[in-house]
Amino acid sequence: MRCTGTNANPPRGPLQLSENDPRPRARRARHLTAIGRICWWGAFPKRAGSNDLYQVYGNLLIDNPREALFQGSGRISFHDNVLIGGEPAAAVFRDHDLALKLAEVFDNRIYSPHTAIEFGSPARQGQSVFGNVIFAETPITGLVHGESGNIALEPVRAVERSALPQ
16 A cells, blocks of 8 residues: 555555454455555645545555445545456545545546446535546545546446356
């Protein structure tokens, strides 16, 4: 995980658990990556770091049958990532442990049998989604404005896992 900002405290890497892992916790896999207070020193508006822009880029996030591959809140620039899979969406931007303040989502490659990018909350300081290549049943949801130049291709149909080649 690459996360940059004035006071960035990047996560040590995404937690990736497999359906085949014998450990009980592995069968309850969560989102691969969540950014918010995990990468946020200035949780209060007047503290240092509260206006940092965290850039999440250059990541490959693959398959989580239970939750989104990426969930973000705060001030985020999410770009140049490849996402494959995710339930109910590959990337979700919403209020979580922090309010969603700014969301810039661009130049990503997303393949999802459901929703590629979901905005569960409005970004208070602005949001923009552009230059993404998306293969998904529903390319983008919850975005009121700021969407342009995305390439959304043929809808993807959900495939039963048992039908996939082994």
